[in-house]
Amino acid sequence: ACSADEKTSDPETPDQPAGNSNILVAYFSATGNTQRVAERIAALTGADVYRIEAADPYAADPYDDSDRVQREAYGDLRPGVANLPVAETIARYDTIFVGSPCWWHQPAMVVCTFLEAYDLSGKTIVPFFTYGATTYLNESMQKIYRLTPESKHIPATLPEDLDPDDITTPGRPDDAGIDMPGSAGGVESWLKRIGI
Numbered sequence: 001a002c003s004a005d006e007k008t009s010d011p012e013t014p015d016q017p018a019g020n021s022n023i024l025v026a027y028f029s030a031t032g033n034t035q036r037v038a039e040r041i042a043a044l045t046g047a048d049v050y051r052i053e054a055a056d057p058y059a060a061d062p063y064d065d066s067d068r069v070q071r072e073a074y075g076d077l078r079p080g081v082a083n084l085p086v087a088e089t090i091a092r093y094d095t096i097f098v099g100s101p102c103w104w105h106q107p108a109m110v111v112c113t114f115l116e117a118y119d120l121s122g123k124t125i126v127p128f129f130t131y132g133a134t135t136y137l138n139e140s141m142q143k144i145y146r147l148t149p150e151s152k153h154i155p156a157t158l159p160e161d162l163d164p165d166d167i168t169t170p171g172r173p174d175d176a177g178i179d180m181p182g183s184a185g186g187v188e189s190w191l192k193r194i195g196i
Ligand SMILES: Cc1cc2nc3c(=O)[nH]c(=O)nc-3n(C[C@H](O)[C@H](O)[C@H](O)COP(=O)(O)O)c2cc1C
Pocket: 028, 029, 030, 031, 032, 033, 034, 035, 062, 063, 065, 066, 069, 100, 101, 102, 103, 104, 105, 106, 130, 131, 132, 133, 134, 135, 136
């Protein structure tokens, strides 16, 4: 209980957006990599931050939950989110950065649960991922785009994917050309490149 209290009271990892900006950085992070990128984006843009929490939390070492993560990703499941903001809160934002680790070739599925909970039409969605290997980044990006068909996206288009629905067999490498900060240190130049 102690660590959970600390997490929710930490101003850098709020579980509800503060409502100070028209930009939101919504992210899920299990081991801190995506969180560091999210906080850097927020520091540079003045964006509000919202940390997506799974209703059924993942193991402290998420590799211990690898089977669950694979089942959720390959089954396109929608695990519950513990702290979904009300729709009016999300409606206030024009631009939403959406951050996730690459988990079994996909966004963490709680991020998909978050995206499907709202009407995001007309909003600008900027996905970002952290990952261990630069494979399946395109499939992960394609997933976010398909879940937000009425939104604008940065980048506007992705490299063509021969079969974005097949995430279980390796396809041709098609991640080249996707501009993504590799770490928090790369965020500032990335934001300049994408015009934010
Ligand atoms: C269960 C699990 C599955 C993963 N699957 C992938 C993957 O398919 N591709 C990849 O590049 N990295 C994969 N990774 C590595 C994470 O994407 C990487 O460590 C990421 O930076 C973690 O972000 P976080 O610290 O914000 O949780 C996986 C990690 C875990 C725990």
